[in-house]
Amino acid sequence: MKIKKHSFIFRLTFSYVFIILISFGSAYLFHAILPGLFIALGLAFLSSLLLTRDMTLKVHKIVRISDSFSKGDFSHKIFLDSKDELGELASTLNSMAQNLEDKIHEIEIKNQHLVAILESMVEGIIVVDKASRIVSVNSSVEKIFNIPKKDLEGKVFLEVIRNNDISDIISKVLKKGEFTSCELTLMWPVQKIFQINASPIFKKEGVSGCLLVVHDITEIRKLETMRRDFVANVSHELKTPLTSIKGFVETLLEGALEDKENNRHFLKIIQEHGERLNKLVDDLLSLSHLESKEILLEKDIFNLRQQVEKVIMGFKEQLKKRNVDIKNEIPANSLINADKDKIEGVFTNLIDNAIKFNREKGAIRIYSQQEGDKIKIIVEDSGVGIPEKDIPRIFERFYRVDKARSRDLGGTGLGLSIVKHIVELHGGNVGVESVEGLGSKFWFTLPNTH
Numbered sequence: 396m397k398i399k400k401h402s403f404i405f406r407l408t409f410s411y412v413f414i415i416l417i418s419f420g421s422a423y424l425f426h427a428i429l430p431g432l433f434i435a436l437g438l439a440f441l442s443s444l445l446l447t448r449d450m451t452l453k454v455h456k457i458v459r460i461s462d463s464f465s466k467g468d469f470s471h472k473i474f475l476d477s478k479d480e481l482g483e484l485a486s487t488l489n490s491m492a493q494n495l496e497d498k499i500h501e502i503e504i505k506n507q508h509l510v511a512i513l514e515s516m517v518e519g520i521i522v523v524d525k526a527s528r529i530v531s532v533n534s535s536v537e538k539i540f541n542i543p544k545k546d547l548e549g550k551v552f553l554e555v556i557r558n559n560d561i562s563d564i565i566s567k568v569l570k571k572g573e574f575t576s577c578e579l580t581l582m583w584p585v586q587k588i589f590q591i592n593a594s595p596i597f598k599k600e601g602v603s604g605c606l607l608v609v610h611d612i613t614e615i616r617k618l619e620t621m622r623r624d625f626v627a628n629v630s631h632e633l634k635t636p637l638t639s640i641k642g643f644v645e646t647l648l649e650g651a652l653e654d655k656e657n658n659r660h661f662l663k664i665i666q667e668h669g670e671r672l673n674k675l676v677d678d679l680l681s682l683s684h685l686e687s688k689e690i691l692l693e694k695d696i697f698n699l700r701q702q703v704e705k706v707i708m709g710f711k712e713q714l715k716k717r718n719v720d721i722k723n724e725i726p727a728n729s730l731i732n733a734d735k736d737k738i739e740g741v742f743t744n745l746i747d748n749a750i751k752f753n754r755e756k757g758a759i760r761i762y763s764q765q766e767g768d769k770i771k772i773i774v775e776d777s778g779v780g781i782p783e784k785d786i787p788r789i790f791e792r793f794y795r796v797d798k799a800r801s802r803d804l805g806g807t808g809l810g811l812s813i814v815k816h817i818v819e820l821h822g823g824n825v826g827v828e829s830v831e832g833l834g835s836k837f838w839f840t841l842p843n844t845h
Contacts, residue, residue, distance in 0.1 A: 529552055625793065647662075723761050730844045818841070
C-alpha cells in the first residue's frame with residue numbers, strides 16, 4: 396500500500412512541536428505562553444485520541460468482515476468513508492472477496508456438472524487413494540455390487556468388495572502407474588461379467604490414487620451366447636432336413652426313380668422334409684417380425700370361445716389319431732379386444748404342443764379366469780410334463796426339453812417363443828406350471844375388454 400508522506404497526523408504533530416520550541420525560545424514570554432502551551436498539548440492529545448479511536452474502529456471492521464470472507468461468507472462488504480490507506484485496503488479486500496466468490500461459484504457449477512455426468516453413467520466409477528481406500532463412488536456402483544454408498548466410501552477396497560482380482564488390478568496400477576484393462580467374471584458379491592478399466596491418478600509426487608471404471612457386460616455376453624446358439628440351432632435345423640432331402644434325391648437319381656415300390660415313398664419323405672423347412676423359415680420370419688417391435692396389431696373385439704373352437708376344428712384329425720379329448724370351457728360371452736389372427740396363432744401353438752406331448756387317451760382343458768383388469772387363459776394337458784430345471788428356459792428360441800422327440804413330432808422349437816412375443820405385444824404375460832409326468836398348464840394374460 397502506498398504511504399502518504401504528509402499525513403494529517405504528521406502535520407498536526409509538527410505544528411504542536413513548533414509551537415513548543417518557539418515558546419521555549421523566549422524566556423521572558425514563558426509565563427505568558429505557559430497556559431497556551433498546556434491548552435495546545437491538551438488539544439493535540441484529544442485530537443490524537445479521537446483519530447486513533449476512529450482508526451481502531453475501521454481496523455476492527457476490516458478484521459471482522461475479513462474473517463467472514465475466510466469462512467466463505469461473502470454476503471457483507473467493507474464500506475469505509477475514507478480515501479486513506481485503510482480505505483484502499485478495504486477496497487482491495489472487497490475486490491479480492493468478489494473474485495474469490497466468483498471463482499467458488501464457477502467451481503461449484505463445474506462440480507455439479509461433473510456429479511451429474513458421473514451419476515448418469517451406467518458404468519460404475521470408483522476412486523481409491525494410494526492406500527486403496529475408497530474415496531468416492533457413483534450410484535451405478537451401488538447397483539452393480541448391491542452395496543450402499545455409505546458403506547463403501549472411506550473403507551479399504553478389499554474390506555467391502557472382497558474380490559482379489561479387482562484388488563490386484565488396483566495394486567498393479569498404484570505400483571506401476573500404468574493403465575490396465577481386463578474382463579473379469581465375478582462370483583461374489585454378484586455373479587456377473589465385467590469389463591474393468593483402471594487408470595492411475597497422478598500428483599506432483601507421483602501416483603496418488605486409481606480410477607476404476609466398471610462396465611457390466613453380462614447382458615452383452617449373454618446376447619452373444621444367444622446369437623451363437625441361434626446360428627448353431629438354425630444351421631442344425633436346416634441341415635438335418637437338407638441332408639435327408641439330398642440323400643433321397645441321390646438315391647432316386649442312382650436308379651431308385653425306376654423302383655415303383657419305393658420311389659413314391661422316397662418322394663413323400665422329401666416332401667415332408669420340404670414342408671418342415673418351409674415351416675421353419677415361416678416361423679423364423681414370424682419371430683423376426685415380432686421381435687422387431689415394428690409390427691402393428693390389427694385389434695378388434697371378438698368372441699374368444701368361438702375363436703378357440705375354430706382352432707380346435709383344425710386339429711380334429713390329430714386329436715382323433717392320438718385319441719386325445721379336448722374341452723373348451725371358456726365362457727360363451729367372453730369378449731376380448733386383440734389381433735384375431737395373432738391370438739389364433741397363440742392357441743394354435745399351445746394346442747399343437749398339448750396334443751404332441753400328451754399321453755395316449757389324454758385330455759386337454761382350455762379355460763379362463765378373471766384377474767383384475769386382465770383375463771387369464773389356461774391350456775392344461777395331461778401329458779409328460781416338464782422337468783423343473785427346464786421351465787425357466789421353455790420360452791427361449793429353439794429350446795427343447797426332449798430334442799429328439801420334438802424333431803420326430805415335427806416341431807421347430809420356435810412356437811413358444813412366438814407365443815411369448817405375441818402376448819407381450821398385447822400387453823400381457825405368459826407362464827407355465829408343470830410337474831414332470833403329471834402334465835402342464837400353459838397360461839397367458841390379455842387386457843379385459845372395456
